[in-house]
Amino acid sequence: MADSKLTMDKIVNLCKNRGFVYPGSDIYGGFANTWDFGPVGVELKNNIKRAWWKKFVQESPDTYGVDAAILMNPRVWEASGHVASFGDPKMDCKNCKQRFRADTLIEAHSKGAVAAEAMTNEEMEKYIEEHDIKCPHCGVRNWTPIRKFNPMFVTSRGTLEEGSDKVYLRPETCQGEYVNFLNVQRTARAKVPFAIAQIGKSFRNEITPGNFLFRTVEFEQMELQKFCKESESMDIYVDYKARALDFVKALGLSEENLRYHDHDKLAHYAKAACDIQYKFPMGWQELNGIHHRGVWDLSRHQEYSGKTMQYIDPFTNEKYVPNVIEYSIGADRLTLALLCEAYEEQALEKETRVVMHFHPAIAPYKVAVLPLQKNLSEKAKEVYALLSKKFMCDYDETGSIGKRYRRQDEIGTPFCVTVDFDTLEDGSVTVRDRDSMEQIRIKIDEVKKYVEEKIEF
Numbered sequence: 001m002a003d004s005k006l007t008m009d010k011i012v013n014l015c016k017n018r019g020f021v022y023p024g025s026d027i028y029g030g031f032a033n034t035w036d037f038g039p040v041g042v043e044l045k046n047n048i049k050r051a052w053w054k055k056f057v058q059e060s061p062d063t064y065g066v067d068a069a070i071l072m073n074p075r076v077w078e079a080s081g082h083v084a085s086f087g088d089p090k091m092d093c094k095n096c097k098q099r100f101r102a103d104t105l106i107e108a109h110s111k112g113a114v115a116a117e118a119m120t121n122e123e124m125e126k127y128i129e130e131h132d133i134k135c136p137h138c139g140v141r142n143w144t145p146i147r148k149f150n151p152m153f154v155t156s157r158g159t160l161e162e163g164s165d166k167v168y169l170r171p172e173t174c175q176g177e178y179v180n181f182l183n184v185q186r187t188a189r190a191k192v193p194f195a196i197a198q199i200g201k202s203f204r205n206e207i208t209p210g211n212f213l214f215r216t217v218e219f220e221q222m223e224l225q226k227f228c229k230e231s232e233s234m235d236i237y238v239d240y241k242a243r244a245l246d247f248v249k250a251l252g253l254s255e256e257n258l259r260y261h262d263h264d265k266l267a268h269y270a271k272a273a274c275d276i277q278y279k280f281p282m283g284w285q286e287l288n289g290i291h292h293r294g295v296w297d298l299s300r301h302q303e304y305s306g307k308t309m310q311y312i313d314p315f316t317n318e319k320y321v322p323n324v325i326e327y328s329i330g331a332d333r334l335t336l337a338l339l340c341e342a343y344e345e346q347a348l349e350k351e352t353r354v355v356m357h358f359h360p361a362i363a364p365y366k367v368a369v370l371p372l373q374k375n376l377s378e379k380a381k382e383v384y385a386l387l388s389k390k391f392m393c394d395y396d397e398t399g400s401i402g403k404r405y406r407r408q409d410e411i412g413t414p415f416c417v418t419v420d421f422d423t424l425e426d427g428s429v430t431v432r433d434r435d436s437m438e439q440i441r442i443k444i445d446e447v448k449k450y451v452e453e454k455i456e457f
């Protein structure tokens, strides 16, 4: 549905004014690249996470969930290669001292047409010069050479011996699954192929500013690692590409705003990699990644921990380190895509209404209960008490009914239930549909079932 004239400013303003997302530490003037989810936003994001978990864990019998610690033994990050080499190509503007990612600048400048991740630092520097790419902050082109910058946040843990007290906030969640490969396999009696899934916070000292929830310094990832035999690994990779796309389409992202982006340049251990990109207001950008990581991760942990990561096939007794297919999507980035997709400014006869067409399964509130007049509030509160046992409901008795409908449209509430004087007589209410604005009359005890059927995912 996404509005083609949509700007990020419109989304940011709506989010701030309607309680989806506020700037982090707002009363102190904010804190760059941090955002706080408000009462409406937290519901939206939780619903998105629940939908993901339902599809990829609850309805996937070979997938097991974990919730691993954020702080991990620092050796984990040596094994993963993050301590030695994790880093994005960064450049500083010599004029205003802001730091940017060179690949992001090129991709933004070319509106996603150039895959900068496949370029060397020298190629990127040349491209930036030839295309006269200026600092987005001060408008001057006066760059330092590109350098790698390690975006892991470092903190310290007092109880460790002096000199070895450095710990990291995890920059990705997947290591929590790799280190639990043996635990989960044993306790769940899992047979390869199986997956371990997790939803949790990651932290990256990202410097590139802007684009709201797209790139933040702390964010949630929803991801899984599928452990499999090499011979079946490519089929599984292809299957997750399809499942990942189906999932975001089922949540409401439209086909014309989605595309696969297969990587040309792969990490030395990877066998294939693909992003799904979404057409955000600033252009095509990565929404999620699907990676065939070979045996790299488990082999490295085998080497660094000294524990065997071999799986013994119970039927053939074959011993091997499984291949890994990774599927990872940012919960905040997906929330942003769904906000953009849902937004519509709809011209009505006498006014323009802003309406968020969320899939009912992820809508923050499923129902708003609205007494037509204040003196109907007792009955309306009864209806609210009944429905809120089942769904997140809003209750609003202030302002004209038209204004109240508009407020609910702006936060994407799929159904408004209006209590009027007839309700007192016949026990029925008016249910108004957000998208069509059509109204039907149904009995109070039928509302629950009516809504339940529509919000199924």
Ligand code: ATP
Pocket: 172, 204, 206, 213, 214, 215, 216, 217, 218, 219, 221, 286, 287, 288, 289, 328, 329, 330, 331, 332, 333, 334
């Ligand atoms: P990008 O190239 O955009 O930095 P990435 O390739 O580093 O992303 P991964 O490490 O594969 O991303 O992370 C998987 C997913 O996590 C991404 O597809 C994205 O949805 C999300 N993600 C990564 N970094 C951030 C961030 N700084 N803010 C919000 N979400 C993020």
